[in-house]
Amino acid sequence: MxxxxxxxxxxxxxxxxxxxxxxxxxxxxxxxxxxxxxxxxxxxxxxxxxxxxxxxxxxxxxxxxxxxxxxxxxxxxxxxxxxxxxxxxxxxxxxxxxxxxxxxxxxxxxxxxxxxxxxxASYNEALSESKINQLKKQLNPHFLFNNLNVLDQLIEEDKDKASDFLNEFAEIYRYVLQSTDKELVRIEEEIVFARQYFKLIHYKYGNAYQLKIENKSINGFIVPMTLQLLLENAVQHNLGTKENPVCIEIKTEADIFVSNNINLKRNVKPTSGRALKNLKEQYGLLSGKPIEINQIDNIFSVRVPIINNQNT
Structure with a gap:
């Protein structure tokens, strides 16, 4: 041009x-x-x-x-x-x-x-990993402190039971120490741990608290000690007796559902709710899927998302 x-x-x-x-x-x-x-x-x-x-x-x-x-x-x-x-x-x-x-x-x-x-993305991943480690450090002492309180009460009530409890607790705490370094564990491992942990509850309360697990052998991962925390939460807030037991049910479907009938304790000590809050934050950081808590009529339930990818 x-x-x-x-x-x-x-x-x-x-x-x-x-x-x-x-x-x-x-x-x-x-x-x-x-x-x-x-x-x-x-x-x-x-x-x-x-x-x-x-x-x-x-x-x-x-x-x-x-x-x-x-x-x-x-x-x-x-x-x-x-x-x-x-x-x-x-x-x-x-x-x-x-x-x-x-x-x-x-x-x-x-x-x-x-x-x-x-x-x-790299910064957020590093920040999330750091925050998850901090949350785990808070959950680990929480588990230890609560069970040492149970052991202290059993020593006063029944020394033989206290001895058996201590042996079971030692085995369970080994799993706790091993899982602390993991972001996620297999559902099967966590269910086995939940059964073992419920034995500790049985030592103290007998048949006042009952556990039913419907496991469909679904592959996937969850945050370590999730089920233990929910079992502990049900026992801590609800009064169970032989005549009117607190029935805790764990179902594995597309997600994990943990539910129990409500019979709130009258003089329960106020709690900070830090452990459950920390668990919510971990699922938010690792999967972006929230834990859903519902209360319908006389049933309290928690929906825990299953994480399909261990590297999520």
Whole structure:
């Protein structure tokens, strides 16, 4: 268009190479202004437009300067820099600069956004892992403290039972120490642990609390000590007797459902609810699926999501 005619030269490698060199100059100019003005990590429309406008201006000036020096060297200034040809050249350089710089900036900010998202994901993963470890450190002493209280009461009531309780507790606590380093455990392992833990409850309360487990052998993972915490919660808040026992039921389906009939203790000590709250936070961090707590009529139930991927 600048020369007002098309011939075979237009389609030669030399012509394409000249265009490539011009675009290379444009990209260098854009990168210079990006490093100069793009200080913040976030995308800023005003800064982007400033970079685009300045890059276009510098590109057009640079191309005209290169064209003028080339014309001066070959003594063709008058032919290539008359008003009509100059106007066409200005429009051509501006159009090329606008198209290529738009594509370049779109690609640059897209790649920059991907890098920021990857950094953010890595940061959130590290933060989640750190927070989960903190929550586990809180749950572990909670388990130990509650069962030592039970042991203390059994020692006063029945030393033989206290001795058996201590042996069972030692085996169970070994599992607790092993699972502390794991984010998730298999459902089967946790159900076995729940059965063992309920033996400790039976030592103290006998048949006042009863456990029924319907396990369909579903593959999947849950947070360690989830079922133990829910069993403990049912015993802590409900009064069971031989005549009117508290029946706790665990069902494994698409999710795990833990339910019990309600018979609230009258003089129960107020609790902070920290253990259950910590458990909710762990499921939120590991799976993004909340634990659902419901109370319908005389039944208290908790739905625990099954995590299918151990690396979730």
């Amino acid at each position: 600048a020369r007002q005619y098309i011939n075979a030269y237009t389609f030669t490698p030399e012509a394409a190479l000249a265009t490539l060199m011009g675009i290379g100059i444009l990209f260098v100019i854009i990168l210079f202004f990006i490093r100069k003005w793009q200080k913040s990590d976030g995308f800023n429309t005003g800064t982007m437009l400033k970079i685009l406008g300045s890059s276009l201006f510098m590109f057009v000036i640079s191309m005209l300067l290169i064209g003028f020096l080339t014309a001066l060297a070959f003594d063709t200034v008058e032919r290539n820099f008359n008003p009509q040809t100059l106007t066409i050249s200005l429009f051509s350089h501006f159009l090329d600069g606008f198209i290529y710089s738009s594509f370049f900036l779109a690609y640059y900010y897209y790649q920059d956004n991907i890098k920021k998202q990857q950094k953010l």
